[in-house]
Amino acid sequence: MKPTLMSKAIAALVIGAATLAPAYAQHGQHGGSTAVQYRPDVTFTLHTDIADGKLVFISDAGESKGKANPTLRVPEGAVVQINLVNGDGATHDISVPDFKVKSNQLKDKGASTAIVFKADKKGEFTYICSLPGHVAAGMIGKIIVGDGPAKAAPQGADVSRSPLEVGVPVGKRGPQTVNVKLDTTEVLGQMMDGTTYKYWTFNSKVPGPFIRVRVGDTVNVDMSNDKDSHMIHSVDFHAVTGPGGGAAVTQAAPGSTKSFTFKALNPGLYVYHCATPMVAQHISNGMYGMILVEPEGGLPKVDREFYVMQGELYTATKHGTPGEAEFSLEKLLAEQPEHLMFNGTHDALTKTHRMEAKVGETVRIFFGVGGPNATSSFHVIGEVFDRVYSMGDLTSPPLQNVQTTTVAPGGATMVEFKTEVPGRFILVDHALSRMEKGLVGFLYVTGKDNPEVFRTSSKPDGDSGH
Numbered sequence: 001m002k003p004t005l006m007s008k009a010i011a012a013l014v015i016g017a018a019t020l021a022p023a024y025a026q027h028g029q030h031g032g033s034t035a036v037q038y039r040p041d042v043t044f045t046l047h048t049d050i051a052d053g054k055l056v057f058i059s060d061a062g063e064s065k066g067k068a069n070p071t072l073r074v075p076e077g078a079v080v081q082i083n084l085v086n087g088d089g090a091t092h093d094i095s096v097p098d099f100k101v102k103s104n105q106l107k108d109k110g111a112s113t114a115i116v117f118k119a120d121k122k123g124e125f126t127y128i129c130s131l132p133g134h135v136a137a138g139m140i141g142k143i144i145v146g147d148g149p150a151k152a153a154p155q156g157a158d159v160s161r162s163p164l165e166v167g168v169p170v171g172k173r174g175p176q177t178v179n180v181k182l183d184t185t186e187v188l189g190q191m192m193d194g195t196t197y198k199y200w201t202f203n204s205k206v207p208g209p210f211i212r213v214r215v216g217d218t219v220n221v222d223m224s225n226d227k228d229s230h231m232i233h234s235v236d237f238h239a240v241t242g243p244g245g246g247a248a249v250t251q252a253a254p255g256s257t258k259s260f261t262f263k264a265l266n267p268g269l270y271v272y273h274c275a276t277p278m279v280a281q282h283i284s285n286g287m288y289g290m291i292l293v294e295p296e297g298g299l300p301k302v303d304r305e306f307y308v309m310q311g312e313l314y315t316a317t318k319h320g321t322p323g324e325a326e327f328s329l330e331k332l333l334a335e336q337p338e339h340l341m342f343n344g345t346h347d348a349l350t351k352t353h354r355m356e357a358k359v360g361e362t363v364r365i366f367f368g369v370g371g372p373n374a375t376s377s378f379h380v381i382g383e384v385f386d387r388v389y390s391m392g393d394l395t396s397p398p399l400q401n402v403q404t405t406t407v408a409p410g411g412a413t414m415v416e417f418k419t420e421v422p423g424r425f426i427l428v429d430h431a432l433s434r435m436e437k438g439l440v441g442f443l444y445v446t447g448k449d450n451p452e453v454f455r456t457s458s459k460p461d462g463d464s465g466h
Contacts (some may be wrong), residue, residue: 039435040081040116042074043320046094047087048106048129049050054138054420055129056425057094058087061321069141072127074119076146082127085112091443095130096143100124102130155324159189159286161205162347163306163355163441166366167212170294175216182208182223184233184252184274184287188270191339192346197313199344200231200274200285206344206398207309207370208272208289215267215293220259221246227255233282234258236275238410239291241265247275267295269392271368271410280372284314286344288370290412295394302416303361308441309343310378310407310429311370312337319437335373340439349427349441356417359447364416368392371409377430378413380403380443382423389414404430419445420453 013452046057047067056068064070073081084094095102099117106113122145129139141411185204191197202208213219225233232253236245240262243249250258288309314332315325319339331338342349349355357363369376387398388405392412394453399405407413427441428434449455 039440041078042068043081043083044072045085046070047085048090048092048139049087055088055090055092055134056138057084057127057129057141060085061318069138071142071144073144076119076122078119078145079116080119080143081116083112083113083114086110092129092134092139093131093260094127096125096127097130098125105131119143119145138184156188156190157204158345158352159199159201159204159206160344160352161207161209161307161309162353163308163343163349164353165210166305166307167210169301170212170214170298172297173214173215177218177220178213180211180219180221181396182221182235183226184223184229185226186231187288188324190345191313191325191341192320196324197315198285198324198327200233200282200287202235202274202287202289205218206286206288206311207307207368208287210289210307210366211272211291213291213293214266214298215264215295217264217293218261219264220261220352221250222257222259223250223252224257225252229254229404231282232276233274233277233287235272237270237272237291239264239266239268239270239272239293244275245272249392251276256418260408267293267394269293269366269368269389269394269414271370271412273370273410281327281329283329283370283372284312284332284337286311286370288368290366290368292366299364299394302364304357304363306355306363306365306443308342308349308365308427308437309370310340310342310366310374310376312372313339313341315339323330337374338437340374340429340434340437342439342441344449346438355441355443355447357443359419359422359445359450362416362418363443364414366412366414367407368412369407369409373409374429374431374434375409376407377404378407378415379428379430380415380417381426381428382417383417383425385415385417387416421445421449421450422447 045060049058052069059070089109091107093103093105101115101117103113103115125143127141128135182202185201187199189199223235234247234250236247240246249260252258270291272289274282286298315338316328316329317325385402388400388402422445425443
């Protein structure tokens with residue numbers, strides 16, 4: 001069967017939350033069955049069309065791309081999302097009767113909807129358009145549960161930075177000389193299951209290393225561009241008072257080293273990034289990090305500290321497409337990222353690295369946005385920030401009792417809160433459509449229940465969206 005030319009146009013109309021391939025969401029390995037699930041395990045996108053005189057569902061991505069009424073294979077127990085886009089202008093819906101799910105009707109060309117269900121029984125089932133006569137006209141396909149595709153083996157390096165790598169607090173020491181060594185590398189990294197990307201990095205991780213100094217310190221920076229790099233790279237520290245924040249004197253060709261020295265004049269939490277044209281491309285590809293300039297006397301002691309940065313990738317292929325994704329200049333200039341993530345990859349803070357605290361402990365998160373374009377509305381679901389050091393300002397009195405804090409591209413904030421109850425707490429950008437593109441992290445808090453703060457007779461719903 002040959003679908004109409006409408007197919008190409010329809011792919012661009014899928015809503016931002018729609019994942020365009022059978023993509024596996026990343027979940028914490030340690031979460032129990034009662035953990036709230038924020039993303040489906042498997043997502044498919046179909047659009048309606050007419051092929052060989054029949055009404056059909058057409059797959060939009062993956063191995064089944066372009067096929068009519070593709071067979072959808074999923075593991076038993078998976079949470080499944082099926083997105084549907086109206087591609088032919090007739091009225092349609094999508095239903096899986098055996099799992100008692102049915103979408104609203106789509107009447108206009110380009111309109112979209114989705115159904116979500118848990119495939120909790122093995123077997124062969126059908127998905128259909130439930131409008132009278134549409135099954136007979138051809139709108140029926142199979143769902144096979146218990147025979148899902150094997151998880152793709154990693155093909156790239158782990159480029160995600162551990163959120164535990166926060167350096168050593170300066171304490172009460174006086175000013176001293178600190179040496180910083182940065183190596184710029186270009187690494188094929190595992191962005192998500194089944195998908196790789198050629199990252200550009202500081203020290204082969206995203207974000208770059210967390211640099212921790214004291215106000216008044218003299219900082220020597222050596223930046224070496226790996227001999228196997230294809231691009232010139234540099235570094236611009238927002239904490240530096242000097243030409244280009246250092247970028248004017250660190251434009252390093254492959255195989256070369258550039259150096260400079262600066263004095264840390266201003267306490268605060270600052271972003272650093274590559275500033276080689278095109279600057280936005282270098283940043284998007286992973287070349288960003290943070291430097292903490294602690295005030296005299298250091299920061300107050302807390303029980304846990306974490307380093308988290310938000311970034312975005314602009315790829316030619318849609319989110320969820322397997323294989324090596326390539327950079328898209330068109331999408332970068334249009335500010336339309338296909339992927340958003342914490343600490344470099346989709347599963348950095350959900351599966352690869354584990355953020356943990358105990359009930360009663362104080363948590364501090366150093367949070368920054370590499371960007372290059374998207375402003376973050378940073379929020380931890382189920383917590384209130386006791387203190388927010390807005391815009392990385394560590395000397396003014398902090399904001400208190402804050403639910404969500406705005407962080408600009410190239411900006412940072414420091415938040416602190418006390419953990420009162422156990423559970424899995426979700427780090428998000430509250431522009432929540434971005435969660436569907438990979439932007440989520442978990443903080444696991446263990447310890448005794450605290451019924452004075454939170455109690456319920458209900459068991460947490462492991463499949464709820466919140």
